[in-house]
Amino acid sequence: MDLPEPSNDLAQLRAEVEKLRLDLNRVESLTRQLEGARDQLRRSTEGIERRDVIIREARKQIATLSRRLDDAQRQAFEAKTALHDARGTRWYALRDAVQWARRRPWRWLLVPWKVLRTRAQAAPPEPEAPTPEWAPPAPVPARPRASRSPASLRVAAIVGSALRAQLGPECTLVTFGPEGWQAALEDAHPHLLLVESDSFANDGSWQGQLEKDGDAGELERLVAWCRSREIPAAFWNTADPLEFERWLPVEALFEAVFTVDADAVARYAARGALGMANIEALPACVQPRIFNARSAGRVARACFVLTDGHAADRRLWSETAAVLAAVKDTTDLYALPGVAVPDATADGARELAEPLSMLFRRYAVALSTPARGDAAGKIPQRVLEMLASGIAVAAPASPDVSLHLAPVVRTFAGADDAAAAINGLLDDDGARRHFAANGELFALRAHTPMDRLAAIASALGMAVDALAERRVAALVLADQPDDAALALRALAAQTHPADEIMLGTKARPADLEAAAGGARVRVVKQDGDARPQRIRELARLASTPWVFLPAATADTDSLEQLILRAPFADAEILARATTDEAAPAVVRRAFVAERGWPDDAETLRRWSHEGVRLYAVP
Known part of the structure; x- marks a missing residue:
């Protein structure tokens, strides 16, 4: 049976084209501004370099004149000391008395007295200490500054493409490979180093350092270099609870370790290698610039997106398959590109040919089911993306959903209740809007990249206000x-x-x-x-x-x-x-x-x- 396609595709495409045109105009404007800023920066840099040359030459001249002045003062002291010693001899006194008596003949009678008279003269003073080499004045401590904005942070990052898309717009994100990282960081002057548990971080350039049983020598040198320059380093394990043991050797290098699974904090703290690290739970986040409720219209159906995590666990997949069978009349099934669809559901599945954010903006309801990697102490990333998109979410009452998302997600007990839950959201506009609005606010209040950057920086000792831009x-x-x-x-x-x-x-x-x-x-x-x-x-x-x-x-x-x-x-x-x-x-x-x-x-x-x-x- 052919599934109905949304009737508002044309209007949505027009809206997207108009948005892209406006974005293109803004990009062109920003490009011109960037070129102007680069020219101004280049001129300023050239001016600074010229001033530096002048200052260096002036310092050389000052040092040369200081040495000459010290030499002249020393020679003057030696001459004054020799003159003082000469004036204290009898021959000098006799010469002085004869010259004095030749002007008046009667003074010859006083020459013996003048020769034998003691003459007290003060010794010449010691010269002053040599002029010290000129140095700039000591900096005066500045007044304590208020908490900075996450947007002012410069973050040196080894992160996957998803996290880079989330954090990049909210701070100055500096990415680099294992070759040339020192020059990149010396130029960027980062406030902190952030490494994610992703073997393909930074476009796979660190794969040899981050893969299991790999040689992390360059990563160790990077962390040591940052520590020597008082740049705090943090590791964020976004894959917990999967491969918990696999990342322990890498995490031991860092002074702060974050995990998306709150239940894993105790397991980390029990490890000797991480006993001195600052270990905290840090949930996943969602980027509202990508996942948002800007929609040209929503079709009155539900959607489900199949990922590798859904079919990786047989028990979880059996539960998901039962739910999909119960809601097949109201739910469209999509599969991420490259995901193998099990035979039981292959007939009704389509390969997702658009960004996930656009799909969530086209539908009224999204169905979420448990997947491999979910845990009771972890908020699923995919559900946060649904909530931020302004779509009503229906999900089984699993431990993670019940603990963290129950107020903003329509939960159901099993396959039999799934159809009633989705039909209820599709038929009841008020209930659907209630869940969609509250879910979007849930994501915006505390689960944005700004919140995560502030939490990371604060744990590393920096005063960062997560609400500075709000x-x-x-x-x-x-x-x-x-x-x-x-x-x-x-x-x-x-x-x-x-x-x-x-x-x-x-x-x-x-x-x-x-x-x-x-x-x-x-x-x-x-x-x-x-x-x-x-x-x-x-x-x-x-x-x-x-x-x-x-x-x-x-x-x-x-x-x-x-x-x-x-x-x-x-x-x-x-x-x-x-x-x-x-x-x-x-x-x-x-x-x-x-x-x-x-x-x-x-x-x-x-x-x-x-x-x-x-x-x-x-």
Whole structure:
């Protein structure tokens, strides 16, 4: 039987083509900016090199003049000492007395007295110590800095392609091979070294070092080099609990070991080779720039993607096959390229010919079943990808799902209950939207690459704020105490609190102090009636990368829905999709500080035509 294809493929392809065109334009613009930055960097480097040459020549001249000055001072001291010794002899006294008496004849009578008189003269002073070689002044310790953003980290990485795609956009990721790594790291000055349990890390260049029973000599030298320069090194085992023993010799090289399986922490700590290492559980993450809920429409069916892990374990596959047989009427079966489909399900399976993220954006429901490598202490990576894609997920009530994902996944007890669970999600729009929305928020709140970078850096002793790129200031205009109290109560009811609140008023700030009580609220006295200008003034005073423009009809989760997506949306403005003229929005602070904020929707449409990127959140 031919399975129905989605009817909205054309609309989705058009949307994807338009998105690619915009991305291409942005790439061209960024390329021009990069070339300009490179030219400026080259000129700056040449200027620095010229100044370095001048400074070296000046230091040589200073050293030469210092030596000459020391020699002249020493010669002057020797001459003064010789003159002092000569003046103390009788012959010098007689010569001095004769010259003195020749001017007046009567002085000859006093010559014996003048010759025999003792003459006390002070010895010449010792010369000063030689001039020391010039050296730059000692650096003055800087003031302690606040926690840095994950985006400011420079990470030297030996990681697989999947983890590189996740971490690359959120930091400066430096990858290298076993040859020439020292020059690459000396040029990059990384903050930390991160190695993943992937034999094909960095396009397979480290395969000989990371494969089982391989020679890890170059990796040992890399870790030793980093340790000698106080660059902390961490190992992240993303394959646990599989091949637990296989990675122990490599993990023993590192001062911090992370595992995606929380139950494996105790097993690591019991190993003598890892007894002194910092061992922590670090779940998998998902990149919202790749897996997100941007969909042109979803077909009212479920999908299941078959991987190697599903068919590797016979017991697990028998359970999965029973579930697939029960839901075959509502579920489309796909297999990753290269995965052998068992005979029992081969007839209805298709090879996946599109990115997994696009598949999850086309369907309303995703089916997940246990696979090899799942564990009770581990959050499955594939389920996180489904949740971040805004698709409702149905899965058996396995230990990992029940412990970590039960609130955001529709669980079922077995094959008999699977069909009812999927049909219930497909038929009940409210339930499906509930699971999809909560699942997406679950992934965005604490399972992004920013969260994982901050956790790794913090465990290595660096102060990194995982929320640095999601800090937001609420901008509020209120000229009466009652208006201020209402606005602040509405902000306090938000599920995600604003990091600071900028309250602009034309009244006396003292009149609003009672309503604006709290350390996060800053009252700003303003003049004038132009709302865009007043919003612009408040944005310039804010200290966060984003600002929140509330609306009277905003839901209590509006701020959270917007700010969690803001760092990954690649847009200047994020607003709730609503039919109201005034919708709550999160906007880049620098954008509002430059343009202000309009009172009408027509200006937003004009900005969109001018190339300002807007992102609508349901």
